[in-house]
Amino acid sequence: MLPVLDEELRAAMLRLLNAVHRMRDDLADDTRPKSSAVAHLVRLAQEVTEAAIARDRTAGVPWSVVADCLGLGFATTRRKYGPRIAEALSRLRQRIE
Numbered sequence: 001m002l003p004v005l006d007e008e009l010r011a012a013m014l015r016l017l018n019a020v021h022r023m024r025d026d027l028a029d030d031t032r033p034k035s036s037a038v039a040h041l042v043r044l045a046q047e048v049t050e051a052a053i054a055r056d057r058t059a060g061v062p063w064s065v066v067a068d069c070l071g072l073g074f075a076t077t078r079r080k081y082g083p084r085i086a087e088a089l090s091r092l093r094q095r096i097e
Contacts, residue, residue: 004096005055012051016044054085054092 019041026037053066067077 001058001092001096002055004092005051005058008092009048009051009055012044012048016041016048019044050081050084050088053081054088057085058089 023037023041026032027034049070056066057063063078063082064074066081067074070077072080
């Protein structure tokens, strides 16, 4: 399962990097709201974060270490990401079985 999660993380990171590259022009365009471009990047960064957490948790990284890496408290990290990561991993297991 880790190779699949590694690939999902790489794909999410590439989507973010490509969007950053494309957004350079949007940010230079004075007719477009900057918050729109930034909001899209934030959503993609959240996807990268969740892919990394799913990968780390599957590899056995404890929630306390994940929380430290994110600069959040243990309880906050587990509450915010625990259910989403569990659901995403469940869907992934069903998809690859």
